[in-house]
Amino acid sequence: MAAACPSTAVPVWLSEDDLSCIICQGLLDWPTTLPCGHSFCLKCLNGLWVTKRAGVDGCPWACPICRKGPSAKPMLHKNPLLQDLVDKYRQAALELEAGPEPGPEPAPAPRSLCRPTPSQVTVQKSTTKVIQELTDLVGQLINIAKSLQMQRPGLESGLNNAPGIPHTDSSSEEEYSLDSPRNSVTFSATQKKIRAILHNLEEIRESLPGMHGSVPRQEAPREQVQEMASPLCLLPDQRCPVPRKASHCSLWAISPTFDLGSISCILEVSNNCRTVTVSRSLQPYPLGPERFLISQVLCSQSFSSGQKYWEVDTRNCSHWAVGVASWGMKRDQMLGRTMDSWCIEWKGPGQFSAWAMMKKTDLHLGLPEVVGVWLDLELGKLAFYSVADQEKLLYECEVSSSSPLHPAFWLYGLSPGNYLEIKQLNT
Incomplete structure (x- = not known):
C-alpha cells in the first residue's frame, strides 16, 4: 500500500485470516466489535443470534468465541x-492479482533484428535446467532402488533361487536378516533417500505446468522405480513410511470415533460416533x-508412536477441514492455525x-470425495x-x-445438515 509520505511508510504483512470473520470465514463485511473485543460481520452476527437464540447460560447475545x-x-x-x-x-x-499495468507496446522490429528478450532467454534456460534436474533425479532414484534390491537378496519369495544370485546358507542369515541392526540402519537410510528424491521430483514436476507431455520419457523410469519399491510396502513385518498408495496401509487402518467432550455445541454426532453433522x-x-x-x-483416540491410517x-x-491436532490445541482457534495442528481444508472450487x-x-486440485490420512509418528x-x-x-x-495427536475436523458452522463420516475400515 502506498503512503502519502514514503519516509513514514511501514510495511505491514497481513493474511486474509487476520481480517476474516470466524462465522463466515470470509473478509469482514461491515465489521462490528463486541465489548469483549472480538469482531464479526454485522450480518453474520445478527444471523447467528437470530437462529441460535438458545444462547449460553441464559445469555442469548453471547459472543460466538x-x-x-x-x-x-x-x-x-x-x-x-x-x-x-x-x-x-x-x-x-x-492489484496483485491483476499484475502491473501494461505499458505502451514498442514498435515491431524488423524480422532480421528479432531476437529473444532477456526474460525469454531466462525462462528457456530455467525450463531446460529443471528438466535436466528431473532427469538426474530419476537416474539417482533408479540407482538407489536397484542398490536397495541388491541389499535385500531374500526380500521377495524365491529370489534366492534366481539365476545369478548365490544361495545364502545359515551362516549368512545373520548378515541378511531383516532384524539385523546393521541392515536396518542401511535400509532406513536408503528409504529416506528414496523419499527425499521422490519429494524433490514432485516439486520439480509441479513447477513445470504443461511440460509433462514434452518429457514423456521421464514417466517410464518413475513407474519402474515404483514397481521396484512397492514390495517394501507390502511386507507384513516392515513399516510403510510413505506408501505409494494409501491402500498399502490397510495393515495400519483404524476407524476412530468423535469425542463428545471436545465437540462444539454447533455439531452433533451419530450413535456410533463416526458421523458428525452441523446441527440446526x-x-x-x-x-x-x-x-x-x-x-x-x-477424536477420542490419541497417538504418540507408530503408524495409523483412516479415511473420511x-x-x-461443502466446507471442511481434516487433519490432526494435540489435545492442548486452543479451543477458540481454527485447525491448522496453531503450532500443534495440521490439516487440509476445502472451502469450495479454487x-x-x-x-x-x-x-x-x-x-490446485479437485475435490477429494474420500480423504485418506496417513500418520507416521516414527x-x-x-x-x-x-x-x-x-x-x-x-x-x-x-x-x-x-x-x-488426535484426528481433528472442522465443518462450516452455518450450513446445517452438512456432515463428515469416518469410514469403517476392515482392520
Whole structure:
C-alpha cells in the first residue's frame, strides 16, 4: 500500500485470516466489535443470534468465541478502522492479482533484428535446467532402488533361487536378516533417500505446468522405480513410511470415533460416533474448557508412536477441514492455525489448501470425495490422499508435537445438515 509520505511508510504483512470473520470465514463485511473485543460481520452476527437464540447460560447475545455477553442485545456499531483495513487489503489483493499495468507496446522490429528478450532467454534456460534436474533425479532414484534390491537378496519369495544370485546358507542369515541392526540402519537410510528424491521430483514436476507431455520419457523410469519399491510396502513385518498408495496401509487402518467432550455445541454426532453433522440448533452439551467454541471436534483416540491410517467421506460437506491436532490445541482457534495442528481444508472450487505450522499452501486440485490420512509418528510424517476413485497424494508434511495427536475436523458452522463420516475400515 502506498503512503502519502514514503519516509513514514511501514510495511505491514497481513493474511486474509487476520481480517476474516470466524462465522463466515470470509473478509469482514461491515465489521462490528463486541465489548469483549472480538469482531464479526454485522450480518453474520445478527444471523447467528437470530437462529441460535438458545444462547449460553441464559445469555442469548453471547459472543460466538468467548461466549460472554450482556443479557440485553447490545447496540452494534461499525468499526471504521477495521473496515478501512479490509478495504485496503481487498484493493491490494486485486492489484496483485491483476499484475502491473501494461505499458505502451514498442514498435515491431524488423524480422532480421528479432531476437529473444532477456526474460525469454531466462525462462528457456530455467525450463531446460529443471528438466535436466528431473532427469538426474530419476537416474539417482533408479540407482538407489536397484542398490536397495541388491541389499535385500531374500526380500521377495524365491529370489534366492534366481539365476545369478548365490544361495545364502545359515551362516549368512545373520548378515541378511531383516532384524539385523546393521541392515536396518542401511535400509532406513536408503528409504529416506528414496523419499527425499521422490519429494524433490514432485516439486520439480509441479513447477513445470504443461511440460509433462514434452518429457514423456521421464514417466517410464518413475513407474519402474515404483514397481521396484512397492514390495517394501507390502511386507507384513516392515513399516510403510510413505506408501505409494494409501491402500498399502490397510495393515495400519483404524476407524476412530468423535469425542463428545471436545465437540462444539454447533455439531452433533451419530450413535456410533463416526458421523458428525452441523446441527440446526445448539446442542445442550455441558460447557467446559475442553469444548471447541467453533464448529470443530477431535477424536477420542490419541497417538504418540507408530503408524495409523483412516479415511473420511467428505461428499456431504461443502466446507471442511481434516487433519490432526494435540489435545492442548486452543479451543477458540481454527485447525491448522496453531503450532500443534495440521490439516487440509476445502472451502469450495479454487479454495483448496493445506495448513502446517500456521502456514497456508494452496492445493490446485479437485475435490477429494474420500480423504485418506496417513500418520507416521516414527518418521514424523503426515500425508493426505484422495482415495475415492483413483488414489492420489494430495499433500505431505512433517509433524512434531510434545503431546499425543488426535484426528481433528472442522465443518462450516452455518450450513446445517452438512456432515463428515469416518469410514469403517476392515482392520
